[in-house]
Amino acid sequence: MTAPLAVRGRGVRHRFGGTVAVDDIDLDVAAGTVFGLLGPNGAGKTTTIRMITTLLPTPPGAIEVFGVDVARHKPAVRRLIGYVPQQLSADGALTGRENVALFACLFDVPRARRRRIVGTTLESVGLAEVADRTAGTYSGGMIRRLELAQALVNVPRLLVLDEPTIGLDPIGRAGVWDRIGEVGASTGMTVLFTTHYMDEADQHCDRIALMHRGRIRALGTPAELKAGVGPDATLDDVFRAVTGDELGSDAGERMRDVRATRRTARRLG
Ligand SMILES: Nc1ncnc2c1ncn2[C@@H]1O[C@H](COP(=O)(O)OP(=O)(O)O)[C@@H](O)[C@H]1O
Ligand SMILES: [Mg+2]
Incomplete structure (x- = not known):
C-alpha cells in the first residue's frame, strides 16, 4: 500500500481492570477516506477512538x-x-459563536484569524444565522452540527466522530451527514466515525470495520461485506452474522473468507 495512512493500528489493546475492552486489533484508515467503526454497545468502539485521539494511554508503536x-x-x-x-460537549448557556470561539482558543487558532475562522466554520455547518442564539435553544441536530464546528475549527486532517447521529431524528441525521460530506469533499479530510446505524454506515463509508467484544470481526467495503453474507444481504444481515451465535454457520464462514481475501489482496497489492 503506497497511499499514506491516516491511522495505522497494530495489536491495539486496552483493558479496564478485568475487562478487555479492545483485544488485539489492527486498523488501517487510508487518507482521504470515510471509515466506519461499527458494533453493538460495549464492542470497544469508544475505547478504540479514545486511544487514537490520545485520551487513553497506548504503548509506543501501537x-x-x-x-x-x-x-x-x-x-x-x-x-x-x-x-x-x-x-x-457544547455549553447550552453560551451562544453557538461563543462555543466555537472557545475551541478556537483552546486549539491556538491565532487571535487575528479567530473571528473569521469561527464565522466561516459556523457557516460550513449551516449555523451562521443562529450563531448568536444560546445553544440551549438549538435542536438536537443543530447541537450536533455545533459540535462538528467545534471539531473543525482547527482545520484537522482527521475528523473523529463518536456516534455523531445518536438520538437524532432522520432530518437531523441527514443534516449532520450533509455537512460532514461537504466539508470532507472540499478539504480532503479523513473521517473516522462510530455508529450502530447500519444504513448510515452503508451509505457513507468507503470501508467498515465491524467490532464485537473488543475484536474486529469483519473488514471491507460495504459491498464486500454484504457479498460475503449472500446475494441481497444488507449490512444488518452482516451485523447479525457477525454478532449472532452463528459464527460457525455458512454466513460466518463466508465472512471469514472475505477477510482472508482482503488479507491476500493486501499482501499482493
Ligand atoms: N471507563 C471505563 N471503566 C471500566 N470499563 C469500561 C470503561 N469504559 C468502557 N468500559 C468497558 O469496556 C467495554 C467497551 O466499551 P466501549 O469502548 O465504550 O464500547 P462501545 O463504544 O462500542 O459501546 C465495555 O465492556 C465497557 O463496559
Ligand atoms: Mg461508545
Whole structure:
C-alpha cells in the first residue's frame, strides 16, 4: 500500500481492570477516506477512538496518525485531529459563536484569524444565522452540527466522530451527514466515525470495520461485506452474522473468507 495512512493500528489493546475492552486489533484508515467503526454497545468502539485521539494511554508503536506515533507525540497528534465525543460537549448557556470561539482558543487558532475562522466554520455547518442564539435553544441536530464546528475549527486532517447521529431524528441525521460530506469533499479530510446505524454506515463509508467484544470481526467495503453474507444481504444481515451465535454457520464462514481475501489482496497489492 503506497497511499499514506491516516491511522495505522497494530495489536491495539486496552483493558479496564478485568475487562478487555479492545483485544488485539489492527486498523488501517487510508487518507482521504470515510471509515466506519461499527458494533453493538460495549464492542470497544469508544475505547478504540479514545486511544487514537490520545485520551487513553497506548504503548509506543501501537498507533500512528499520519505516521506520528500517538504514544510518543501526543501534542502533535492532537493538532492533526478534530474530535466530536459521544457525550455532548457544547455549553447550552453560551451562544453557538461563543462555543466555537472557545475551541478556537483552546486549539491556538491565532487571535487575528479567530473571528473569521469561527464565522466561516459556523457557516460550513449551516449555523451562521443562529450563531448568536444560546445553544440551549438549538435542536438536537443543530447541537450536533455545533459540535462538528467545534471539531473543525482547527482545520484537522482527521475528523473523529463518536456516534455523531445518536438520538437524532432522520432530518437531523441527514443534516449532520450533509455537512460532514461537504466539508470532507472540499478539504480532503479523513473521517473516522462510530455508529450502530447500519444504513448510515452503508451509505457513507468507503470501508467498515465491524467490532464485537473488543475484536474486529469483519473488514471491507460495504459491498464486500454484504457479498460475503449472500446475494441481497444488507449490512444488518452482516451485523447479525457477525454478532449472532452463528459464527460457525455458512454466513460466518463466508465472512471469514472475505477477510482472508482482503488479507491476500493486501499482501499482493
Ligand atoms: N471507563 C471505563 N471503566 C471500566 N470499563 C469500561 C470503561 N469504559 C468502557 N468500559 C468497558 O469496556 C467495554 C467497551 O466499551 P466501549 O469502548 O465504550 O464500547 P462501545 O463504544 O462500542 O459501546 C465495555 O465492556 C465497557 O463496559
Ligand atoms: Mg461508545
